[in-house]
Amino acid sequence: MIKTIKFDKNDTKNFENNLAGFIEAVSFKESSSDLSLSIDHPINTRAANKVNGSGYMGLFQFGEEALYDLGYYLGDHGISYEDIKGADKKSPIRKRWQSQFDSNNWIGKWSGKRNINSKLDFLRNPQIQYEVIKEWIGYLCNQLRNNNLNEYFGRTIQGIEVSESGVIAGMHLVGIGGLGAFLGIPKFQGSNQIDGNGTHISKYIEMFNHFDLEICCKRKIYISLTDSEKSALANKEVVLVSRYDGKYVSGESRVRVKSDEHGKLPVIVRHPNTEIKIIADGKESNSIIQKANEKQKATLSDFTVSSYPATLEAENSPQPKPQANKTPQEVRNEQAAPSSPSVDSTSALKDIQFNVQIVEGDSGKPIPNMNFFLTYKGNINKHTANNNGVRQGVVAEEGQDIEVSVEGDGYKQVIHHFKVDAALNNQTVKVRLPVHSFSISVTQDGQRVANTLFSIFYRGREIPKRTNASGIITVKMLTGFVFGFGVKGKNLVPSRVEKSVVTKGFIVNASAIKASRLHEVADEQQKQQQAETARLQQQQKEAAEKKEKQAEEERKKAKTEADKNNQARQNNSYTQNGGRPITTVSRQAPVTSDTTRYHIYHNGKIKRENRAATGYAEFIYYDQNGGAHNLGKSRYIVANRWNSKGVKGAGSVFLVDIRPFKQYRNGDVGYKMLLNTSSGRYYLGGLEMAAFLGALCKCGYDDISFNGFSMVDGSPGVSSSHINGVAGDIRYLRKDKKTQYVDLGQSNLLDFDRTLRMIQILIEFNWGKTRRMFSEKFNHNGNANYVFPGCIHMRKDGKNGYRHHHHLHMNGLGNDVEDI
Structure with a gap:
């Protein structure tokens, strides 16, 4: 280039x-x-x-x-x-x-x-x-x-795009202070932006932009443009969209760039984790996330050639995030303050008590139990409304500015601000939560998924939505709310409504599209079946009414009690006891899922959906921020119920294999296990699996050593108590985070704090509730008889003895599940 x-x-x-x-x-x-x-x-x-x-x-x-x-x-x-x-x-x-x-x-x-x-x-x-x-x-x-100044890459300031090579040249001219002042960073305010020859830094930033500095950042994104025939699109103008939320800047920026004679766009360098899209001729690419230390390449195809010249957009630099020395709130307070305040040593600031109510932006209805944030004197605090959407008893000084915000994706979204005055005393400030309209773009392998039915999970409802010919779904939701995107009956991806986002992209695989089509066929068949059932029921009702009318006419003709009795027998000739028709219509129930779904909450609560299912078990974990994590789905294994080792009982148990669930990670939520059981004791009961996975997700440890529960037939294997998938063993944790042997006497290796936290979280998920878990006494901080909470000392020496000094025996799971 x-x-x-x-x-x-x-x-x-x-x-x-x-x-x-x-x-x-x-x-x-x-x-x-x-x-x-x-x-x-x-x-x-x-x-x-x-x-x-x-x-x-x-x-x-x-x-x-x-x-x-x-x-x-x-x-x-x-x-x-x-x-x-x-x-x-x-x-x-x-x-x-x-x-x-x-x-x-x-x-x-x-x-x-x-x-x-x-x-x-x-x-x-x-x-x-x-x-x-x-x-x-x-x-x-x-x-x-x-100094985090790479957050500004891709922004437009004073009509000039900020790029890596441009700012390096600018710093060579006037140093980091001049660059910081040009970018508008308060701590660099006043630094000289002009060199001794009168050249402004903006001249260098503009002149030397878009060079590929190989030795500066290891991360680069190289994008080539081709047409539908895979030929290079030369001199093609596109819009480069960048979105990042960082220390100094937040939000989306757009610049126009132009491909060279080989269809290659200028090298893209942004702050790590910046989301990047290309827009041209009404088409929008998939998101590309700038990785920290990686050179990424992409080819975008089928853009129509346009002939207009590439020029930068007008100034579109996002507003800087509030800085330590001047937040938007402080700016408002400064603007509201009189220019020459008089000093009154006898005056005192008055505290005003008031309420804040959060209501829906369109309907005005209160939003119960809503979490929101108030920023007061530069400090931000979380508040929760009551069932009427009201947070009562907020106290603030008269004249102060209050900023109301809701959760965003890693940042707070400001929705309102107001000034505290005496008129607010014992009153309620009603804050409307904005309704945000945005688009959902659905793609598979870079292609838009058109005319396909998906589900939006929002405020406890599942809402079917079909993509249009461009693979777009248009929705309206309350800012800050979490919603889910998926197929019927399955929330695939949680997301949050952000007022700055115009389009949210979701990538699906072939299985999701196939599931959608199959659900649609099944729904259509069910509708036809319901229509046929309704038609037959209507026919039956009309026939019954006709018979009843005939019977009434016959009763009127009857002259004697015998005739009446005979008439009753005639009436009963078409009814059974209770007046139910002999001719019945099959009311086939809607197809029942063969999956039991376990909803596992971070506070230890477990809800079980479709308990009677015998086909599969699915496990979904909900973290403290409301995020949903589908941990996976596995077929139930039907095994004999055991009364004790070697003694079979009556009935069956339904077990789940741990192996498909040995690891999960999504951000801070996740775990990883070493399956340390050579005897094949991989099987847990469904509820036991849910409580175990929930505890692992909340712990977040990647060095769990799983020593085994039950065999595939529900028997205990070499143990005596590991029957029916209700009891099992895991190792204590090591300081070096290796999944190797450690016993309670090895204080130099045993990670006491993490092991204690793991056991406490297991207790939160109801382990050790009906019977305490098994461990052993050991010396901790001078206490020679210390035993972990929720555990008892369980040791037997000699032949047929047992020890628990190198593993925790989990049992006694409480049955506090809520069936829904």
Whole structure:
């Protein structure tokens, strides 16, 4: 890819769009060199010897402070960073340290790095200068990362797109302070954005953007555009959409970029975890998430060629997030304050008590038990409304600003703010939660899934929604609420309503589409069956009414009691006892799922759906933030019920194999197990499995060692108590987080705190409730008879003995499940 730069109206040059091209372009701008020629070419040696009137020198016009930071120049006074460590900013040594870079007079000593011992050595070595600029680029990159300034990549400020190479060039011009001031970061406010020659940083950011600096960030995204015939789309303009929520900036930004002659877009570098999409000709790509240290490549096909030129959009920089020294709330308070407040030493701020009610934005109905946040004096606190949507008894000082927000995806969404005044005393502030309209885009393997029925799970309801011809579903929901996307009867993915998001994308696989189609066919058959049943019932009703009418006519004709009795027998000729018709219509029940679904909540509560099912067991965990995690589904295994080892009882038990569930991870929720049972004791009861998986998800540990429950036939194997999938063993946890042997006497290896937490969480999920779990006494903090909570000392020495010093025996699960 070629990068064209217009330095002035008479000087336009082309450069390779890579690190070498960037260095060549910067050097040309700084010293009029031509690094497309040999580094030893007279043009370049003259440029390498150039020193301007302000003392900046060489191919890249380095100053004293830059070469000091890189370890070449020791400063005019020889004061190092170590010398000023811990010194106050206004101390004499700090002032003297800063003054050693004031004049670029180069009177100090040099370190000898790369055998550069003087200013003259540096000027006479263009090859060394070339290596130094690469060091300098790496140094500036570290400054960007350490200050989170890479969050601004992809934003548009003062009409200029902020890119990696552009800001590196800008920092070379005026330093990190000038860049921070340009970006609008409060702590850099007042820093100089213009160099000694009157060049503004924005000029460099714009001039040197979109170079691929290979040594700066390891993460890159390279996107190629092709048409439907897989031919490169040259000079194609697209909109590049970036979304990221970080320390300084939050939200979505858009810039226009243009492909080169090979259909390649400029390299994309964003902060890790930024969501990126490409929009062209009304089409939107799948999301690409910028990974931390990876080069990613993508090819986007079937965009129609457009001929209009690529230009940047107007200023669209997202508003900076509230900073420590000036939040939006503080700005409002400043704006509300009088310009010359009078001082009244006798006045006191008055506390106002009021209520806050959260209501639906469209209907005005209260939202019961709603969680929301109030920001007051810069502090944010969580509140929960009562059944009427009201949080009572909020107290704040008169004149203060209150900001109301709800949960977002990793950030808070502000929905309202108001000023506290005396009129609010003992009153209720009604806050409308906005209803947000947005689109849901459904794709499979990069293709839109059109005209397919899916389900939206929202506020306790399952709502069928069909995608249109473009694979889009349009919905309206309350901001901050969690909803689910899936197929009938199954919530596949939880998500949250964000007022800044116009389109949420969901990627499905072939199984989801097939399930949707099968459900649709089944629903249609059920509707036809219900219609047929209703038709037959109506016919039966009409026939019965006709018979009843005939019977009534016959009764009127009857003259004697015998005739009446005979008439009654005639009436009964078409009825059974209780008046039920002899001719009955089959009322086939709707197809019952063969799956028992266990809903496992982070507080230990378990709800069991469709208890009577005998086909499959499915386990869904709900974390403390309301997120749903489908841990998987497995077929029930029917086994004999055992009274004790070797003694079969009556009936059957339904067991679940642990092996499909040995690990799960989604963000902070998850676990990982080593299945440490060579005897095949992989089987638990359905409720036991739910309580075990719930505890593992809440623990979040990846070093669980599972030693076994029951055999596939429900028998205990080598144990005596592991019958019917109701009891089993896991190892205690180690400090080094290895899934290896550890016993309670090995205090140097035993991770007491994590093991204690694991056992406490097992107790939360009702383990040890009907019978305490088995462990052993051990010495803990001087207590030689310490036993973990919820456990009893269980040890028998000698022949046929047993120990529990190296594993926890789980049993006694309480039956507190709620069947729904």
